Amino acid sequence: MRLTDVNKAPVEPHITECISRNQETFRCWWSPGSFHNLSSPGALRVFYLKKVLPTSEWIECPEYIYSNRECFFDVNHTSIWVPYCLQLRSQNHTYFNEDDCFTVENIVRPDPPVSSNWTLLEISPSGLSYDVMVNWEPPPSADVEMGWMRIEYEIQYRERNTTNWEALEIQPHTQQTIYGLHIGEEYEVHIRCRMQAFTKFGEFSDSIFIQVTEIPSKESTFPLTLVLLFGIVGILIIIMLIVVSQQHRLTLILLPPVPAPKIKGIDPELLKKGKLDELNFILSGGGMGGLPTYSQDYYEGEPWVEFIEIVAEDADTGEKDNQGSDTQRLLSQGISHHMNISFPDDDSGRASCYNPDLPDQDTLMLMATLLPGQPEDREASFNVVERAPAPERGERPLVQTQTGGPQTWVNTDFYAQVSNVMPSGGVVLSPGQQLRVQESTLATEEKTQKKEKKHKWSEDTEDNKQKELQFQLLVVDPEGSGYTTESNAWRISPPPSSPMPGEGYQPIHPQPVETKPAATAEDNQSPYILPDSPQSQFFAPVADYTVVQEVDSQHSLLLNPPPCQSPPPCLPEHPLKAIPAMPVGYITPELLGNLSP
Amino acid sequence: MPGNIRSVSFVVLVCLLFCSRLTSVGATPICTNAHAGCHVLSLSNLFDRVIQHSARMHGISNDLHSEFEQYFLPSRNQIGRVSRNCHTSTILTPNGKENAQKMAREELTEVILKLLVAWRDPLWHFHHSMAHYDDFNNFSSNKALEMSDMVHELRKGVEKVAEKMQVLGITSNTVNSLTSPEALLPSESAEWRLMKDYDLLYCFRRDSNKVQNYLKILKCRIVPEHGC
Numbered sequence: 001m002r003l004t005d006v007n008k009a010p011v012e013p014h015i016t017e018c019i020s021r022n023q024e025t026f027r028c029w030w031s032p033g034s035f036h037n038l039s040s041p042g043a044l045r046v047f048y049l050k051k052v053l054p055t056s057e058w059i060e061c062p063e064y065i066y067s068n069r070e071c072f073f074d075v076n077h078t079s080i081w082v083p084y085c086l087q088l089r090s091q092n093h094t095y096f097n098e099d100d101c102f103t104v105e106n107i108v109r110p111d112p113p114v115s116s117n118w119t120l121l122e123i124s125p126s127g128l129s130y131d132v133m134v135n136w137e138p139p140p141s142a143d144v145e146m147g148w149m150r151i152e153y154e155i156q157y158r159e160r161n162t163t164n165w166e167a168l169e170i171q172p173h174t175q176q177t178i179y180g181l182h183i184g185e186e187y188e189v190h191i192r193c194r195m196q197a198f199t200k201f202g203e204f205s206d207s208i209f210i211q212v213t214e215i216p217s218k219e220s221t222f223p224l225t226l227v228l229l230f231g232i233v234g235i236l237i238i239i240m241l242i243v244v245s246q247q248h249r250l251t252l253i254l255l256p257p258v259p260a261p262k263i264k265g266i267d268p269e270l271l272k273k274g275k276l277d278e279l280n281f282i283l284s285g286g287g288m289g290g291l292p293t294y295s296q297d298y299y300e301g302e303p304w305v306e307f308i309e310i311v312a313e314d315a316d317t318g319e320k321d322n323q324g325s326d327t328q329r330l331l332s333q334g335i336s337h338h339m340n341i342s343f344p345d346d347d348s349g350r351a352s353c354y355n356p357d358l359p360d361q362d363t364l365m366l367m368a369t370l371l372p373g374q375p376e377d378r379e380a381s382f383n384v385v386e387r388a389p390a391p392e393r394g395e396r397p398l399v400q401t402q403t404g405g406p407q408t409w410v411n412t413d414f415y416a417q418v419s420n421v422m423p424s425g426g427v428v429l430s431p432g433q434q435l436r437v438q439e440s441t442l443a444t445e446e447k448t449q450k451k452e453k454k455h456k457w458s459e460d461t462e463d464n465k466q467k468e469l470q471f472q473l474l475v476v477d478p479e480g481s482g483y484t485t486e487s488n489a490w491r492i493s494p495p496p497s498s499p500m501p502g503e504g505y506q507p508i509h510p511q512p513v514e515t516k517p518a519a520t521a522e523d524n525q526s527p528y529i530l531p532d533s534p535q536s537q538f539f540a541p542v543a544d545y546t547v548v549q550e551v552d553s554q555h556s557l558l559l560n561p562p563p564c565q566s567p568p569p570c571l572p573e574h575p576l577k578a579i580p581a582m583p584v585g586y587i588t589p590e591l592l593g594n595l596s597p
Numbered sequence: 598m599p600g601n602i603r604s605v606s607f608v609v610l611v612c613l614l615f616c617s618r619l620t621s622v623g624a625t626p627i628c629t630n631a632h633a634g635c636h637v638l639s640l641s642n643l644f645d646r647v648i649q650h651s652a653r654m655h656g657i658s659n660d661l662h663s664e665f666e667q668y669f670l671p672s673r674n675q676i677g678r679v680s681r682n683c684h685t686s687t688i689l690t691p692n693g694k695e696n697a698q699k700m701a702r703e704e705l706t707e708v709i710l711k712l713l714v715a716w717r718d719p720l721w722h723f724h725h726s727m728a729h730y731d732d733f734n735n736f737s738s739n740k741a742l743e744m745s746d747m748v749h750e751l752r753k754g755v756e757k758v759a760e761k762m763q764v765l766g767i768t769s770n771t772v773n774s775l776t777s778p779e780a781l782l783p784s785e786s787a788e789w790r791l792m793k794d795y796d797l798l799y800c801f802r803r804d805s806n807k808v809q810n811y812l813k814i815l816k817c818r819i820v821p822e823h824g825c
Contacts, residue, residue: 024694054682079692081803105806145825147813148694150652197656
């Protein structure tokens, strides 16, 4: 509809509007404009053009309704998707505006929907607002069933006597929910429609009025839920109280404590890394006087802890003053003036013995403390625990000097099996096995040979240390029969190159070294040599475990030779003692007493 | 290195598997018989999808058309200025409700397909010519692309519907021209190249409305259960 100002330039007769309601017919209205003389019926005629074909002509309006100044196009004269143009003709003039061309689908304004009603959906629990569902029917003029028209609807509502309408989203269904209306207020609702994907809306429907007054009813289930809720909360509180009051017992039941290594008198903190100096100090007797004092304090309330008790007896260290350490006392002869080491039968103590993280020195110290005293024969030099595997050539000669020394060497491994516990408190360790001894023997022999060569390999690995350590504790028995063949030698991986720090107590017989250099020359791969049958003192086969005789001032372990397992290979000329044949690896208490000088 | 090769080959294998899965899912065939593992769509369902698609297509064409009008020809109603008829004017389409009702289902389906086929190329070119309009923002250019795609997909959808109808015996088997709708195109199909972009949009808007309408009529005639 064009807005024209009548006072301005004269307005031509024009078509005011064309509307279709159902996309099957349409009607157009015209106005004479300012030309009032043309307002009489018949003065102006309407012609239309359907641009169907390239050639088309103007046809007069099929049906006039002069009272409305309306031209009605019925079904026969209406074509959709075809451009129409309309013009007005007076007797001598034609008024045509190109803006008056259109296609019918673009001028469709559907009729409003009918039969709208509403139903109450629900009221909020607070009783202040409610939701409503509004239903309606599509306009009867629009043929929706056939699918000829696809209509979408828009609902608008407002509170009575207000001016602003609230519009909801346009959607194609014939029902919609209005949420959040207030109790007690009266609302006015009306609906309008339009074609889908087009823009022109039809008229609004008649308004319907919605009002809901207060509903005083209370639901019976409400108190029930309340009761349930309070009950649950109360139960939870009671449970929490129980848990809090019985906390300790519950933690005992649910989370039983894990036993940790505990040595009576020694703070487990010391067993951690980096604190072994203190531990050494304690074990070596620095805290001897104070050891018992720890025991009770730390573990008072813990019944599951049993200790390895190190009880210091009469310190008869007259002869051993130069050593002055507990280990000496431990290992010195005469169980009487040695410390008692009791092994309670539980787990708590053993873990601390077996600690591969500890440096060699300290583990050996521990070992030393746990072993019964042995005849001290310190002519052999023990160099158990030198820290760095730095080559100490100075020790080498010691090895060689040991050949003539008293043969207190006993082959053993780093770990000794406790075979017996003496009534006096000493511990008897079983000697090592023969095979292992021989292997280590070979290895040690190789090492001595290496001393002539350059020390190419000086890898400072942990493995090296370990292996060295093993070798350190071995006493070479350079007896021909006792040695294994090359095949046995293979069992040990190439030993570390650097000379053993603990070489001191390895009574490697130098003779095999000199007598059989050819052996090594033959087979470069095997670092082991087969020593000749040397003239060394004893050939006793060595079991896995043996007895530590003594610990000398330099903290080297003096090891017992193993007892002879079979009479023939057994060398009776033991400088110390002739150990009679006995069950493998075990020494009876009487023998032990015999061993001490 | 062998670890890398292995992992790469594994990834490639997985990708291939997935890709084959995806492509197979995208081209889910309509099962004529209710085979196991075959997702059978009812005709009503198919119709609904296709109609929704066409409605969306019409909406986009409407938006594009009004945007075009705003940008380039803001002054007046341009219907009268359509100098040429649309290139699809040669296709005989029912122009009223009664005509549409009287038309047979097969014919109606055929008309729809003709229309869709006729618009495939012009829309594609239109989309490309959109790039020349600097003023026309990217949003509109995306719409043009979308429109072009939609025509393509809608055509496939309608073809499926036609198949289904044939299988169900709703339509007779005389519609073998459906297999090659390109043959239905008039030979002087290059006419659309002469149309200006605005005219093209106007014509397509009209034709998309036709397609939507015809589809709805078909549906309400054949499967009037839901939403008619």
